Every structure is written in C-alpha cells, then in structure tokens.
Amino acid sequence: MLVLGLTAYVGAQGGDARADYERANTVASRTGGKVYHQADAPNWIGTEAKFWYRTSVKGGNEFVLVDAAAATKAPAFDHAKLAAGINTVTQGTATAITLPFSTFTYTDNGAAIEFSVGGAGRAGAAVAAGAQVTRLRCSLVDYKCQTVASQNGGVQGAGRAGRGGGAPGPNQDAPQFKPSPDGKSEAFIQNFNVFVRPAGKAAEATALSWDGSEGNAYTFNSIQWAPDSKKIAAFRRVPGYNRQVTYVASSPTDQLQPKTSSRFYRKPGDTVDIDTPVVFDVAAKSQFVVNNALFPNPYANQRLEWRKDSRAFTFEYNQRGHQVYRVIEVDAATGKARAVIEETSKTFIDYSRTNATLNGSGRTWRFDVNDGKEVLWLSERDGWSHIYLYDGVTGQLKNQVTKGNWAVHHVEKVDEAKRQIYFIANGMDSGPEAGDSRAVRQDPYFLNWFRINFDGTGLTRFTSAGAMHNVTWSPDQQYYVDTYSRVDMPPVSELRRTSDQKLVLELEKADITDLTATGWQMPEVFTSKGRDGTTDIWGVIIRPTNFDPSKTYPVIENIYAGPQGSFVPKTFSAQTGMLTLAELGFIVVQVDGMGTANRSRAFHDMAAKNLGDAGFPDRILWHKAIAAKYPWYDITRVGIYGTSAGGQNSTGAVLFHPEFYKVAVSNSGCHDNRMDKIWWNEQWMGWPIGPEYAASSNVDNAAKLQGHLMLVVPELDTNVDPSSTMQVVNALVRASKEFELVVIPGADHGAGSPITARKRNDFFVRYLRGIEPPNWNVVPLPTPGGLLSTDDGSWSALDAEAMPWVASETFMCPQCGS
Incomplete structure (x- = not known):
C-alpha cells in the first residue's frame, strides 16, 4: 500500500x-462520478421531433426520452426491467443505473432497442482488440432480450492510428477503378496514365493520356468524373522528396534483438509534390493540361471538384509559404483557368478547414452557392475572421456578410433557398451577462451560435448564457439542444425552439454537491x-x-x-x-x-x-x-x-x-x-x-x-x-x-x-x-x-x-x- x-x-x-x-x-x-445530472449529447430519432440522451446519476447513468413538440421528458424505458432482461442473456450483473451500454438504436417503431455489450467491460469504454462484442435486441414491451449479431472487437476497437500518420492506404497492387456517375464507364491508372473502359470490360480499355511517367504520374485518388460522365479531371504528380525517419525499437515484444523501421516524414524545406490539373474529354480522347500561371509554386493543389452542370471544375491552390491562397476554376471545354477568389497575407494564411473546436480549427471555409454562381468565403482580411459573398462568375466581391471585432469560428449550415447562414462565433460579447451578479466580461473564447442573411441583415442569436456552448439541432432544425458550462459553472442542458429561441424544456442542470464535499474547488x-x-x-x-x-x-x-x-x-x-x-x-x-x-x-x-x-x-x-x-x-x-x-x-x-x-x-x-x-x-x-x-x-x-x-x-x-x-x-x-x-x-x-x-x-x-x-x-x-x-x-x-x-x-x- x-x-x-x-x-x-x-x-x-x-x-x-x-x-x-x-x-x-x-x-x-x-x-470521479460525483457530478450528477450531466447530460451526454442528444440523439435525435429519425426525422421525428424526439430524442434521447444519457444523464449521470449517483452511482451510474439513466436514459431519458424527450418529445420536443409536446415539451415532455420521461425515462426512455423501464431501466430495472431492461437490466433484468440483459442479465438473463448475458449472465451479467447490470442494474437500473449501470446498464452495460452508453448508446442504443430504436427499432420496431420504438417498440425495441438494439445495442452492443461486452468487449470493454464497461459502458462507453474502448473495445479491446480481439474482444467479442455482442449485439442485443431488447423488447420494450416484455423486456425480453436476444442476441442479434456478434462483431469482432478487433475491428471496432482498433483505436487511433499513430499521431504522426494515418491508417495504411489501399493495397496499391490491387486494381482500382472509379466508376462514372452514369455507371457505364470506369477510370483507372495504368502505366502511370489515365485509362477508361466500359464498366467491367477489361479488354476494351482506352488510354486518355500518354504523358504520365514514373516521375510524373497521374494519381488515382485525384480522378474526378464530371457529373455528366463526359469528362474527367485528375492531377499529374511530380513527387517530392521521400524523406524517411528511421526508428530503432530497442526492446521489441516479439524478439530479443532490436528492430529497425522507417516512416515517410517530410520536413520543412523538403521538395514537395507538384500536382498539375489535367482535364480529359472521354469521347474525343483529348486532354488539356492546365497552364500553371495561377498556381506556379504550390505547397498543395487540392479539393478538385466539378460544377454540377459539368461546365468546369475547381481546385484550391495553397502557395508554398502560405501567403497566397486561390480558388481556381477551370473551364472544361477549353482548359482555361481563372481565379475566383484570391487571398493574400504578409504573415500566413491558416489554410486548415474550420471546425467547432477551439484546439484545432483553421481559418479557411468555402461554400459554392447555386453551383458556383456565388461563393461564400471566410477571410481574416479586415483583422478578424468573417464571411464574404462573392460573385462566382466575375470573381467580384458582392458584400461582407459579417463584420465587427469578433470572429466567425465555423459555419454549420448554409440554407441556399432562404439565403441564410448558421454559424458559430466568439468574442462578440464584451460586458457582463444579464442576470450574472459578477461584474465580469464574457470570455472572448466562448463559442455562441448565430444565423445571418447573405446580405448581412437579420443577425439572430441562438445562445446567450455567458458560457461555452454546444448546440445540436433537430433534423428539421425546428428545435435545438443547447448545453453550456464554464470551468467555474457546471453544465446546463436546455431544449429551445429555433423560431423564437424560447426555452421549451430544461433538460438537466448538473449537481456538484458531492464533488465539492471532497474539498474540490472551482x-x-x-x-x-x-x-x-x-x-x-x-x-x-x-x-x-x-x-x-x-x-x-x-x-x-x-x-x-x-x-x-x-x-x-x-x-x-x-x-x-x-x-x-x-x-x-x-x-x-x-x-x-x-x-x-x-x-x-x-x-x-x-x-x-x-x-x-x-x-x-x-x-x-x-x-x-x-x-x-x-x-x-x-x-x-x-x-x-x-x-x-x-x-x-x-x-x-x-x-x-x-x-x-x-x-x-x-x-x-x-x-x-x-x-x-x-x-x-x-x-x-x-x-x-x-x-x-x-x-x-x-x-x-x-x-x-x-x-x-x-x-x-x-x-x-x-x-x-x-x-x-x-x-x-x-x-x-x-x-x-x-x-x-x-x-x-x-x-x-x-x-x-x-x-x-x-x-x-x-x-x-x-x-x-x-x-x-x-x-x-x-x-x-x-x-x-x-x-x-x-x-x-x-x-x-x-x-x-x-x-x-x-x-x-x-x-x-x-x-x-x-
């Protein structure tokens, strides 16, 4: 001891x-386990205005079912009867508040649920590699349970790949084919070049390119069919430096002697891959190699995407040094490129895509409206991260959508029909919140949810408490669950109505009485x-x-x-x-x-x-x-x-x-x-x-x-x-x-x-x-x-x-x- x-x-x-x-x-x-009535994320049920969530209680958890339209909440099922039904099948010791799962799916029109048990040994834990995971279906009428499937935990519980690299790529020796949208043809790489053939007919393959070589090859993953199946766009790549970092495993688990291995790992200053976009006319068997005047020194050319009407495709040019970033459109008929948007910076452009986290969100976001006739674009050009609306045909700025000494953090949704943007922002509030007795400014890092019209009018706020928020919308966006907290304020979860942001139902308000009784301090x-x-x-x-x-x-x-x-x-x-x-x-x-x-x-x-x-x-x-x-x-x-x-x-x-x-x-x-x-x-x-x-x-x-x-x-x-x-x-x-x-x-x-x-x-x-x-x-x-x-x-x-x-x-x- x-x-x-x-x-x-x-x-x-x-x-x-x-x-x-x-x-x-x-x-x-x-x-541990001393915060009660803290709700997990809501799980909306199909297209209904209903959802369930799990909440902490003393000694375990309970599941709650909410009907947003009726403004009611109740236990999702009889917890004690369900525990007994599970134990009958698993010979386990589940109780009403220690059910052996953290998530489930309603089946049979809500008359039963399905969930997985086993492997990890506790609800919500990771599944150990090789462990058996049992899938159960339990009736919510008589609470009888039966096994419906088993899964190998080695698949579900594989865990994260190493932080320096992702999972292994596809087997390069296996043939890879990319089918056309109409299903009649498929494209593939052969001898470093792009080929097409009628679907499944190997003998009728036709070369679309002849300029690919071992040091300048077309890449399979870049192949993109036009929606009309008449054209293909792809990148031809000159590879950069293949730097390898060598490792010595001094004490491997499977043998006495050390092992060596190496890993692809490019470092600053290394030569990078150079991708050149090429467009092919499948029927004419012709190609246009796009002139690189607008993308002369790429760190990366990426996000190759076709317009829905097949008139053109776009890609994004991130210049080496990260001080120039362009959205480039290529005419499919001529191969001519033009810059739809150009972003420049004397310091750097944070080119990673935005997300809803604080610890790793970039500052680049784009949404093409009406098949690129307009473009919504995120930029920090005025000193803060804001949304701009461009004319996608002329490349001219139409208007700045958001503005002020605050930052648009992430865009959740664009409603093209209503010309509205749902977004997350931080830093808008500079004074104490109403009802907050402490004379403090709101933390500028707190994320809040908003909506605004394309023309910059109609700013609507969905969250207001002086705290960090997380919002989950109903499938029809008529309701939302707002969960908020601070480091010095326990979580609160509320159901609100989108149309007027009014409170429909207080779901949970966390209780930390037992936590503070341990001597713990905020x-x-x-x-x-x-x-x-x-x-x-x-x-x-x-x-x-x-x-x-x-x-x-x-x-x-x-x-x-x-x-x-x-x-x-x-x-x-x-x-x-x-x-x-x-x-x-x-x-x-x-x-x-x-x-x-x-x-x-x-x-x-x-x-x-x-x-x-x-x-x-x-x-x-x-x-x-x-x-x-x-x-x-x-x-x-x-x-x-x-x-x-x-x-x-x-x-x-x-x-x-x-x-x-x-x-x-x-x-x-x-x-x-x-x-x-x-x-x-x-x-x-x-x-x-x-x-x-x-x-x-x-x-x-x-x-x-x-x-x-x-x-x-x-x-x-x-x-x-x-x-x-x-x-x-x-x-x-x-x-x-x-x-x-x-x-x-x-x-x-x-x-x-x-x-x-x-x-x-x-x-x-x-x-x-x-x-x-x-x-x-x-x-x-x-x-x-x-x-x-x-x-x-x-x-x-x-x-x-x-x-x-x-x-x-x-x-x-x-x-x-x-």
Missing part, C-alpha cells in the same frame, strides 16, 4: 509530504493585460484541495502554445490532470498568450516566423498580475511542463526566460522546427527556411540553460522525430550543462509509461519544493492506473485530460505523410 510504504519516507520528510502524495494519488477516485478564471497593455490574456488557476492562503505556493504552468488553436479549458470538468499535480503542493495554471488562435488576426500573427516567442511576454505579465493580487502565489519558484509543441515551449521557457522559469519538464518536444513535420512548421515559420528557424531552436540555444530541465523522449515517436530531443541532448552535453533525460523504449508520442508522469511530478517536488521524493524502488508504487503512474499508455496521465489537442498537430498534412 502507498500509505504504509510512505511511512518510512515521512520520518525523513514530514507529514505534509506524505499527505500530499496520498491526495495526489487519490484525485481520480475521490472526484478553477479560478484570471485575466490580465498582455504585452501591448490593452489586450486581455485569459487563463485558469488550479488550487490544491487543502489550499491555505496563509502559505506560499510554487507555481507550475501547463503550456501548449501551438498556433493552431487555443488551449485553456473553457468547459466544466474536475480538471483531474492539473489537480493531481496541484495536490503535491503547487498552484497549477494554464494560459493562452499571443500567437495562439481564436482571437484577432493581430493576436495570432505574433506566431509568424516566431514560434520561440510562445506568448511568453504575455504569460509572464499574467503570472505577475496574479502575484500582485495574491501573496500566496510565489513567482520566485515557477516551473513549466508541456508535451509536443508544449515540449518545445517548456524547454524554450528555461532557455529564453531563465530569470522567470526555473524548472521545466518537456515531453516529446519538437525542439527545432526544421526537424519537425513540414505542414505544421512551414504553416507558422514560413518558407523558404530563414534565420527565424534557428532563432526559435532549442538546439541552437541550448547553451543558455540555467535552470533545471528534464527531457522525456519516446523511442518510437511517429509525430515528432525523436532526434529532435536527442539533438537538444547533444547540444547540452557539448555545453557541459546538467539536465535529466528520460527515454521510454517502445513508446509513441507522449511517452506513456508507468513512470512518465511520476518522474515529472517528482522533478517538480525536488526542485520547486526542495523535498526529495520517495525512493520508488523501495516504497511500494501507487495503485496501477493511478494518476501517479500512467493512463492508457498513449501519453502520461497528467496530459490525458489537460492536453487533448496534441493530436491536432497532425491533421491536414497532404505533404508530410501524416
């Missing part, structure tokens, strides 16, 4: 340290001014459950400053990751400085060719503002930790700002942007490679180390080349610097292992509190699965909740194999 094992340790270090470790190791067990939201003296910088403060304002506490910052998003939590949770670290006698904080996304363009531009900045001037001012308010906030003892880009940032903190940051733990860091994946780094640092890369490099600046640094590197990191960390190690050794290196054999990005989080925690205890941690070789280890050991093996437990954005570094990577 940890308690008994720490007894000897306590004799040397005192009772406070023992109690801290005991609290830290029990955070999850003390706080995080504190804190704002201060940034380096310019005017911009608000937002962050959160996590206190230990035994917080005593008469004492002073060292501070640890959880950092991730990747420019692809913002990362301070905005919704309610127990924050068990950061709280676990706080329980060891620290104040743990997280803050978004300039250079991160989801604010103004000027705020974001701080990252341009300047990733080494990482918002530190703003972060340090934010820390100092807290210290000025709270005497217990000790900024003479500040530590910092992070993973991936956060690994680069945390090491950068002690290299570039040693006067403030004294201790850093850096996991899986991309310490030199020339060593990391091409898309993520050229997006922010630019191309061609300039002196800015070296200026931001932890390798080139390693000799500046003054504080205490722990570097953690997973041996088989598929997201960040492990050599990125090892080159920092080399530079530190050559500079005769002291540091600690932790290598985790066999681990991927995040270095998940039984010791990763524990070593980080102990490093901070040793150097920020001046206490020698337990000798874990003598003291029994914490209970397996506790937050001091490891989580699911993907990355260390303190990051599992607090750092979900790490995976967002690898999306949208057409040029890096990721």
